[in-house]
Amino acid sequence: MLQRPSELMPWQSGLQQNNQPHDESASEAKRKNYFGPSHFYCVETICAPCGVVIAWTKFDKAESPTNILQFLEDVYPTEESRPAYICID
Numbered sequence: 001m002l003q004r005p006s007e008l009m010p011w012q013s014g015l016q017q018n019n020q021p022h023d024e025s026a027s028e029a030k031r032k033n034y035f036g037p038s039h040f041y042c043v044e045t046i047c048a049p050c051g052v053v054i055a056w057t058k059f060d061k062a063e064s065p066t067n068i069l070q071f072l073e074d075v076y077p078t079e080e081s082r083p084a085y086i087c088i089d
Contacts, residue, residue, distance in 0.1 A: 042058070042059050042063045043056060043057070043058050043059075044056065044057055044058075044059060044063065044067075044068065044071060046071075046072075046075055054075065055071075055075045057071050057074075068088065072086070
């Protein structure tokens with residue numbers, strides 16, 4: 001099933017959210033209540049060449065170079081544990 005950017009499926013809300021540019025602070029939206037689930041900007045995964053997921057994390061504000069580097073530092077804390085190459089898409 002194809003979906004054009006302006007089309008909404010019956011289960012999608014009609015709210016349009018604007019994503020902030022990377023590394024800029026987001027303005028806080030006014031909320032009716034604070035009982036709903038949080039929304040995250042993206043989920044980053046580190047996968048082996050065979051496709052096995054090694055680690056994952058959620059970025060709630062931005063998928064910035066600083067967030068990605070911190071994630072890599074958390075997963076690979078020492079020089080010896082780091083892979084020979086890293087591809088970021």
